[in-house]
Amino acid sequence: xxxxxxxxxxxxxxxxxxxxxxxxxxxxxxxxxxxxxxxxxxxxxxxxxxxxxxxxxxxxxxxxxxxxxxxxxxxxxxxxxxxxxxxxxxxxxxxxxxxxxxxxxxxxxxxxxxxxxxxxxxxxxxxxxxxxxxxxxxxxxxxxxxxxxxxxxxxxxxxxxxxxxxxxxxxxxxxxxxxxxxxxxxxxxxxxxxxxxxxxxxxxxxxxxxxxxxxxxxxxxxxxxxxxxxxxxxxxxxxxxxxxxxxxxxxxxxxxxxxxxxxxxxxxxxxxxxxxxxxxxxxxxxxxxxxxxxxxxxxxxxxxxxxxxxxxxxxxxxxxxxxxxxxxxxxxxxxxxxxxxxxxxxxxxxxxxxxxxxxxxxxxxxxxxxx
Amino acid sequence: xxxxxxxxxxxxxxxxxxxxxxxxxxxxxxxxxxxxxxxxxxxxxxxxxxxxxxxxxxxxxxxxxxxxxxxxxxxxxxxxxxxxxxxxxxxxxxxxxxxxxxxxxxxxxxxxxxxxxxxxxxxxxxxxxxxxxxxxxxxxxxxxxxxxxxxxxxxxxxxxxxxxxxxxxxxxxxxxxxxxxxxxxxxxxxxxxxxxxxxxxxxxxxxxxxxxxxxxxxxxxxxxxxxxxxxxxxxxxxxxxxxxxxxxxxxxxxxxxxxxxxxx
Numbered sequence: 001x002x003x004x005x006x007x008x009x010x011x012x013x014x015x016x017x018x019x020x021x022x023x024x025x026x027x028x029x030x031x032x033x034x035x036x037x038x039x040x041x042x043x044x045x046x047x048x049x050x051x052x053x054x055x056x057x058x059x060x061x062x063x064x065x066x067x068x069x070x071x072x073x074x075x076x077x078x079x080x081x082x083x084x085x086x087x088x089x090x091x092x093x094x095x096x097x098x099x100x101x102x103x104x105x106x107x108x109x110x111x112x113x114x115x116x117x118x119x120x121x122x123x124x125x126x127x128x129x130x131x132x133x134x135x136x137x138x139x140x141x142x143x144x145x146x147x148x149x150x151x152x153x154x155x156x157x158x159x160x161x162x163x164x165x166x167x168x169x170x171x172x173x174x175x176x177x178x179x180x181x182x183x184x185x186x187x188x189x190x191x192x193x194x195x196x197x198x199x200x201x202x203x204x205x206x207x208x209x210x211x212x213x214x215x216x217x218x219x220x221x222x223x224x225x226x227x228x229x230x231x232x233x234x235x236x237x238x239x240x241x242x243x244x245x246x247x248x249x250x251x252x253x254x255x256x257x258x259x260x261x262x263x264x265x266x267x268x269x270x271x272x273x274x275x276x277x278x279x280x281x282x283x284x285x286x287x288x289x290x291x292x293x294x295x296x297x298x299x300x301x302x303x304x305x306x307x308x309x310x311x312x313x314x315x316x317x318x319x320x321x322x323x324x325x326x327x328x329x330x331x332x333x334x335x336x337x338x339x340x341x342x343x344x345x346x347x348x349x350x351x352x353x354x355x356x357x358x359x360x361x362x363x364x365x366x367x368x369x370x371x
Numbered sequence: 372x373x374x375x376x377x378x379x380x381x382x383x384x385x386x387x388x389x390x391x392x393x394x395x396x397x398x399x400x401x402x403x404x405x406x407x408x409x410x411x412x413x414x415x416x417x418x419x420x421x422x423x424x425x426x427x428x429x430x431x432x433x434x435x436x437x438x439x440x441x442x443x444x445x446x447x448x449x450x451x452x453x454x455x456x457x458x459x460x461x462x463x464x465x466x467x468x469x470x471x472x473x474x475x476x477x478x479x480x481x482x483x484x485x486x487x488x489x490x491x492x493x494x495x496x497x498x499x500x501x502x503x504x505x506x507x508x509x510x511x512x513x514x515x516x517x518x519x520x521x522x523x524x525x526x527x528x529x530x531x532x533x534x535x536x537x538x539x540x541x542x543x544x545x546x547x548x549x550x551x552x553x554x555x556x557x558x559x560x561x562x563x564x565x566x567x568x569x570x571x572x573x574x575x576x577x578x579x580x581x582x583x584x585x586x587x588x589x590x591x592x593x594x595x596x597x598x599x600x601x602x603x604x605x606x607x608x609x610x611x612x613x614x615x616x617x618x619x620x621x622x623x624x625x626x627x628x629x630x631x632x633x634x635x
Binding site: 001193194196197200201203204205206207208210211212214215218220221225229233267272281290337349353356357359362365366368369370 | 456459460471472473474475476477479480481483485486487489491492493494495497498499501504505508509512513516517519520525528529547549599
């Protein structure tokens with residue numbers, strides 16, 4: 001029997017994570033024209049900060065209760081991850097201060113590191129164009145995934161399992177509820193920020209650079225700086241999405257494996273699809289598309305894909321139902337992008353202008369200069 | 372003493388003065404001791420057959436090419452070696468044959484992007500500290516509408532640039548140049564690819580801008596018959612040299628000019 005409250009909590013968390021991630025991509029690709037197919041690696045930064053850095057620090061601080069020295073705690077919580085995190089989960093509910101500190105630490109550090117990685121990635125972004133840049137970012141993301149998977153100090157001793165994040169929301173007494181509330185707040189803050197940025201001269205400048213770099217340069221704009229700033233700020237938000245995802249014991253199934261946080265379909269291609277569906281450089285469109293698609297497709301599909309897959313009777317043609325269930329999401333992704341490009345190539349809400357001032361204010365100024 | 376006074380008057384009346392400009396490409400002399408003076412607040416036309424050195428002259432004046440010899444004086448200042456964007460800061464802006472607008476931005480936004488030193492363009496503070504740039508933006512919007520009504524794009528402010536016609540795009544280029552602070556605009560074939568009715572509309576606007584706002588225009592144009600009546604002064608070039616100068620009617624009927632076009 002489906003517990004509706006639990007399902008609502010899960011879907012809200014999914015929508016929040018996907019909105020933040022798609023909005024971040026929208027700033028880089030939709031507004032500035034950088035074809036970022038490496039979005040998953042910036043997302044993974046958030047996951048690694050929660051599952052590795054914040055977990056290590058929590059273990060070091062709680063070392064006396066864990067019965068190990070602080071130095072041991074720093075290492076063991078990663079190498080003997082499952083065991084030590086289970087013990088941390090017994091301690092953390094009694095330490096709200098530490099839990100809240102680690103949540104805030106994850107947010108701040110992940111956004112800084114995400115921004116730094118974005119800054120690094122912006123170097124090729126200044127020199128490569130279009131397809132080449134897209135390929136470079138995609139391979140960088142895949143390369144980092146492999147590197148992270150097999151580096152014990154990053155992803156722990158069992159590559160297929162990865163890390164387990166402790167339940168930092170344990171102190172609330174109802175972690176699933178409060179993690180989804182937290183996710184929702186983060187998504188709303190991101191929305192407000194993105195709206196405000198779009199409707200600022202900075203947003204206008206990003207869109208101008210996207211439309212014509214040479215022309216922007218001729219007007220004295222520093223195009224290289226614009227592309228770099230878009231990579232830094234956009235990637236910081238992608239890392240924020242990674243934190244929100246990894247703090248949530250529901251969505252992760254409590255494990256952060258490199259395979260899942262670097263997954264290019266989940267964290268690169270889906271955000272691209274949602275952005276195209278919503279409308280490039282259309283923050284509202286991206287928000288609406290994310291809400292609809294995640295609520296209707298990703299949420300129920302992730303939860304019930306086995307049941308849905310059985311409806312197709314693919315075993316009749318010799319396809320394993322389990323594999324087909326996994327492929328279902330990819331098939332839907334492809335169908336969705338095709339449909340959007342055919343029916344509404346500019347997205348459900350086409351790109352709006354940057355309303356730096358209220359439209360009424362602009363009209364009021366306009367009246368003064370009526371010829 | 373008398374010479375000095377004459378020299379200063381000359382500097383005041385002419386925004387651009389070139390002195391004995393020489394530019395060679397390999398063995399070809401593209402500019403052969405070119406001396407021109409562009410009168411301030413007037414519209415000056417530059418004509419000449421293909422390969423006569425017109426575009427080279429414009430490139431040297433706007434800083435895209437460096438001359439081997441001679442000087443370019445802009446508002447009394449030697450700018451011969453200044454890079455293009457430094458010349459833009461002094462008010463000397465050049466538009467290109469093919470307009471390059473920001474296609475998905477509205478006409479108003481296209482003009483606003485040209486605003487110089489906008490505090491709201493810092494992406495790290497723009498979204499959060501709106502009060503820091505709102506006054507600047509309000510003033511920029513005022514200036515933009517003022518300029519848009521001057522160039523005749525007022526009605527189109529809310530339309531994306533992709534919806535404008537070729538002639539309107541050239542007006543938009545002028546609007547951006549003025550927003551950028553230009554008082555001297557060099558235009559390379561503004562009438563190219565624009566239908567005759569719109570050419571007249573475009574030049575009506577150019578005349579108004581020059582008469583009423585004192586903007587100086589220096590225009591290369593092939594479609595002389597269409598635009599001659601709008602200009603105040605004309606230069607004709609052939610083989611890298613100025614072969615005639617004076618009022619447009621005089622230059623257009625000058626035997627050397629006729630021969631340069633016919634004799635090829």
